[in-house]
């Protein structure tokens with residue numbers, strides 16, 4: 001198949017490009033290189049089945065493809081809050097453009113949605129039937145509400161125009177090729193520990209997250225895309241939950257760092273808890289994560305160690 005991956009030069013997108021090329025597909029990576037980088041896909045550039053198009057999805061584009069993974073959107077709070085209006089435009093106008101393309105060429109389209117559609121959840125763990133608790137006017141809203149509208153657009157193009165859609169609600173994902181300075185907890189703590197700098201826990205560190213290794217997530221996305229008669233939304237994440245303070249201690253142990261933990265103010269609207277209920281993914285996709293947090297973190301730490309020493313991975 002010929003497969004379009006928007007945001008293909010980003011962290012998750014680059015792993016998806018790699019995996020789909022390995023499966024023998026033609027891959028078009030479309031990216032404006034805002035948070036993504038050519039470094040993430042440089043190793044794919046010589047492959048004649050791979051193509052990079054520098055393009056912003058808020059502008060329409062004409063392509064002939066069989067499947068579309070719409071991954072384009074800055075994902076870390078620091079990046080999506082840098083230009084919040086642009087973040088909303090990417091999720092709204094960008095998704096409309098990709099849905100228009102899917103409709104025209106009759107391609108199946110998968111939307112990268114997020115656990116952020118649940119906001120600061122009042123039910124735990126989060127199931128797909130939960131409608132969420134999202135602040136519509138806060139500093140995370142450009143991302144959360146943008147993704148909620150993207151889901152709405154997907155469902156309406158499906159109901160109104162028969163577009164073949166898939167919606168994945170992705171929970172915190174980590175692994176090699178996360179951007180060093182993107183401000184997310186895994187990259188921040190790992191880089192701080194490797195440099196011997198203070199580990200910056202926001203708040204008292206009692207808030208929780210559940211971290212999924214990128215290869216598991218990519219497997220889930222591909223299964224969802226290729227399962228018939230199931231639009232989702234479906235949660236994709238690792239249900240093993242950890243507090244952020246525990247996570248900081250784990251990174252210190254695994255890196256053997258002498259870094260100290262310090263406590264900084266908690267950003268506004270930071271969700272208190274987050275854990276996916278993945279029963280639906282198990283039932284419909286036969287999917288569950290395979291990589292435990294310890295092994296995934298060792299691979300991520302190795303990547304950052306090499307990256308920081310100036311070698312490319």
Ligand code: NAD
Pocket residue numbers: 006007008009010011012013030031032033034035036037055056057058070071072073074075076090094112113114115169170171172173174179
């Ligand atoms: P990332 O920032 O590494 O990748 C996003 C990519 O999209 C980058 O390459 C960026 O340059 C590109 N991009 C951004 N705006 C664009 C635009 N207007 N036009 C074209 N390209 C654009 O983030 P990621 O972690 O790889 O996330 C990928 C997708 O998965 C995002 O849609 C994100 O919302 C979703 N997601 C990620 C996580 C996670 O934990 N990583 C969790 C939930 C959802």
Ligand code: UDP
Pocket residue numbers: 076077172183184185186188189200201202203207209244266267270271
């Ligand atoms: N966090 C932290 N220190 C950091 C970066 C993040 O304590 O240096 C916290 C953040 O406040 C949040 C959690 O870690 O509670 C996960 O943050 P991240 O930005 O990775 O993802 P999200 O909040 O979008 O789940």
